[in-house]
Amino acid sequence: MVEIELDGKKVDIVEGSMIMHAADKAGTYIPHFCYHKKLSIAANCRMCLVDVEKAPKPMPACATPVTQGMIVRTKSAKAIQAQQSVMEFLLINHPLDCPICDQGGECQLQDLAVGYGGSSSRYEEEKRVVFHKDVGPLISMEEMSRCIHCTRCVRFGQEVAGVMELGMSHRGEHSEIETFIGDSVDSELSGNMIDICPVGALTSKPFRYSARTWELSRRKSVSPHDSTGTNLIVQVKNNHVMRVVPLENEDVNECWIADRDRFSYEALNGPERLTQPMLKQGGQWQQVDWQTALEYVANGLKQIKADHGAQSIGTLVSPHSTLEEMQLAKLLIHGLGSGNIDYRLRNTEFANADGIRWLGLPIAALSQLQRTLVIGSNLRKDHPLFAQRIRQSVRKGGVVAAITSAELFADADAWAMPVAHAVRVGADRWVDSLSELAGAIAESKGINAPVTRNVAASDAAKALAAALLGGERKAVLLGNAAAHHPRASSLLALANWIATETGASVGYLTEAANTVGAQLVGALPKDGGLNAGQMLSGGLKAALLLNTEPVFDSAAGAAAAEGLSQAQMVVTLSPFKANLEFSDVLLPIAPFTETPGSFVNAEGRKQSFHAVVKPLGEARPAWKVLRVLANLLGLPGFAFESTADVLADIDAPTQIAADKLVNTTGAAIDTSDAPQAAPAVVGIYQLDSIVRRAPSLQLTADARATRAAGAPAGQEVFA
Numbered sequence: 001m002v003e004i005e006l007d008g009k010k011v012d013i014v015e016g017s018m019i020m021h022a023a024d025k026a027g028t029y030i031p032h033f034c035y036h037k038k039l040s041i042a043a044n045c046r047m048c049l050v051d052v053e054k055a056p057k058p059m060p061a062c063a064t065p066v067t068q069g070m071i072v073r074t075k076s077a078k079a080i081q082a083q084q085s086v087m088e089f090l091l092i093n094h095p096l097d098c099p100i101c102d103q104g105g106e107c108q109l110q111d112l113a114v115g116y117g118g119s120s121s122r123y124e125e126e127k128r129v130v131f132h133k134d135v136g137p138l139i140s141m142e143e144m145s146r147c148i149h150c151t152r153c154v155r156f157g158q159e160v161a162g163v164m165e166l167g168m169s170h171r172g173e174h175s176e177i178e179t180f181i182g183d184s185v186d187s188e189l190s191g192n193m194i195d196i197c198p199v200g201a202l203t204s205k206p207f208r209y210s211a212r213t214w215e216l217s218r219r220k221s222v223s224p225h226d227s228t229g230t231n232l233i234v235q236v237k238n239n240h241v242m243r244v245v246p247l248e249n250e251d252v253n254e255c256w257i258a259d260r261d262r263f264s265y266e267a268l269n270g271p272e273r274l275t276q277p278m279l280k281q282g283g284q285w286q287q288v289d290w291q292t293a294l295e296y297v298a299n300g301l302k303q304i305k306a307d308h309g310a311q312s313i314g315t316l317v318s319p320h321s322t323l324e325e326m327q328l329a330k331l332l333i334h335g336l337g338s339g340n341i342d343y344r345l346r347n348t349e350f351a352n353a354d355g356i357r358w359l360g361l362p363i364a365a366l367s368q369l370q371r372t373l374v375i376g377s378n379l380r381k382d383h384p385l386f387a388q389r390i391r392q393s394v395r396k397g398g399v400v401a402a403i404t405s406a407e408l409f410a411d412a413d414a415w416a417m418p419v420a421h422a423v424r425v426g427a428d429r430w431v432d433s434l435s436e437l438a439g440a441i442a443e444s445k446g447i448n449a450p451v452t453r454n455v456a457a458s459d460a461a462k463a464l465a466a467a468l469l470g471g472e473r474k475a476v477l478l479g480n481a482a483a484h485h486p487r488a489s490s491l492l493a494l495a496n497w498i499a500t501e502t503g504a505s506v507g508y509l510t511e512a513a514n515t516v517g518a519q520l521v522g523a524l525p526k527d528g529g530l531n532a533g534q535m536l537s538g539g540l541k542a543a544l545l546l547n548t549e550p551v552f553d554s555a556a557g558a559a560a561a562e563g564l565s566q567a568q569m570v571v572t573l574s575p576f577k578a579n580l581e582f583s584d585v586l587l588p589i590a591p592f593t594e595t596p597g598s599f600v601n602a603e604g605r606k607q608s609f610h611a612v613v614k615p616l617g618e619a620r621p622a623w624k625v626l627r628v629l630a631n632l633l634g635l636p637g638f639a640f641e642s643t644a645d646v647l648a649d650i651d652a653p654t655q656i657a658a659d660k661l662v663n664t665t666g667a668a669i670d671t672s673d674a675p676q677a678a679p680a681v682v683g684i685y686q687l688d689s690i691v692r693r694a695p696s697l698q699l700t701a702d703a704r705a706t707r708a709a710g711a712p713a714g715q716e717v718f719a
Helices: 019-026 077-092 108-116 152-161 192-196 259-269 290-308 323-335 363-368 384-395 427-445 459-469 488-502 515-521 532-536 559-565 622-632 643-650 701-708
Strands: 002-006 009-013 049-052 071-073 139-141 167-169 176-178 217-222 231-237 240-246 278-281 284-287 313-317 371-375 399-404 421-424 474-478 505-508 542-546 569-574 585-588 597-600 606-609
Touching: 002 019, 009 019, 049 077, 077 108, 152 192, 152 384, 192 240, 217 606, 240 259, 278 290, 290 313, 290 542, 290 569, 290 585, 290 622, 313 323, 313 532, 323 515, 323 542, 323 597, 323 622, 323 643, 363 384, 371 384, 371 459, 371 488, 384 399, 399 427, 399 459, 421 459, 427 459, 427 488, 459 488, 474 488, 488 505, 515 597, 532 559, 569 622, 597 643
Parallel strands: 002 071, 313 542, 371 399, 371 474, 399 421, 474 505, 542 569, 569 585
Antiparallel strands: 002 009, 049 071, 167 176, 217 231, 231 240, 278 284, 278 585, 597 606
């Protein structure tokens, strides 16, 4: 540790730290633009100049290492004069268009100009003009004359997103931030450049000119998309969601969010929102009131139960639903006497699972891994924030290996990080590849392999085994395609063996916002009940679809429509006009912004949130709809007055107990050559019903690539 004196106070700080770090520790604010705690030091704005005793001139706090006994003054006349001089230079070419700037009211330059800027300018020459650039549907670069060349956006792309999409060309007043060859900015984390831009040079294209920052109310929420459990600030005006930005949580999402977390809000007020209950009568959809719709559903369920038995009724729930919604859906179907409930729509294997499939370690620990093996995942697109954590581990010297397919790992740059060992084979060969790896590990350790089948270890398997046997902090992570694989149990069994023999943790990256929560609640077949595959193939007379569109959300794809069409009654509970082809009833439920609820993320962290706006039209929170439907059916045990009452019924603690979070399987390893169905793989902007309906996301390069690869019809609304 090094002790310095900062504005008369003694501060102990780790040797090698900068003055800025010492100031942060001491709670002393030093004005700055280019410095950001999550990015490398650039020292190119010079706004953080401070007075260091015995130094011949003011020194940049962000790039000056501390030394024992150093005396620093941040508020001396020398420091203030230097900071004012820098501000004068920064404002020379700035357009001073605050009244029309989206950044107005939350602009770092605007704020610091009040304290360090002059009342007039000595600059009389013409200001420079930088022409706008079109970099895609998400980020606006219309006013690049505002840019102060802090290069935060450049460093973010290179260091956090892993893709250096922006750079600075030319010198002096001719400098420009650009993509150089006219490309768009296509990173799945690109929206974070908007947040870290200290001026109004990079702004949100969907939000542009729609509201002023002081008109917005700010409310906390949690992302309903992937399994990170990203913390959000949802900004609201006139009961409409206008913008979504990150809420910093160092243990979960740090200060970043993925683009689908940021821009999917567009769907919430879109034309496909369902705002009134609807019944299909004579092949035509008619709007009805809630009482009529719910009585129709209740009477239909009673009749089908009487005619065909309770086991002819089933429920399919989306893993993007809240804990409370899934709990009541489970209680309702069990109350009817049926065990047919499942959240595993994209699975192709439905073996009974021991424990709860989860990440196997805290999210924050991903940044510290020294060895990481990823199986069956398009890591960068499936889990953007997990990928950037693992990218951090690589920057610290960690080694990443992958066993996946060419579809999920197209080339060496596919994950925007160095992948030291990549085995790219078809999904039908993943079990064999893991068997080879297990054999190579067994050979290296002089023990028996878990598979007796004679599979010779390739050189690639031996190199991968050597990598996994080195290092200390290690993880074997199974991705979405591994979870959906027809031999998912075999993949897990081999992953467990490999993890045990190499000293690694083992876990699932998990697909959705509440995949872990669905298991905790028990949204799974009971007492011989039908699984999702059986229900989707025509095994039901009555189906309740909670927040899901099986054609897009299941492994069955288009065949799901045919299977569900065989039912006498299909009831869809959705925020959107969904499943029109085969549904008989549409019940408008509230999306995550309009209902309280809870999600359990991949690491087992339960996070509850409140509604940030009132439900649109006649939409109602799904937990209330299910409670009223159960009451109409005469089912006992549905006297819940709030989501807190439902949570108490689940007994869900803030952090799920470790003895429940167990990635185990008792299944034997299947290495047969029997034909296998391909695991369900979904594009980054096709994950759930909200992102599928966000216009700006559907205009991105990733969405276009998904459509070009053959997305199901109906997903090209915004093409």
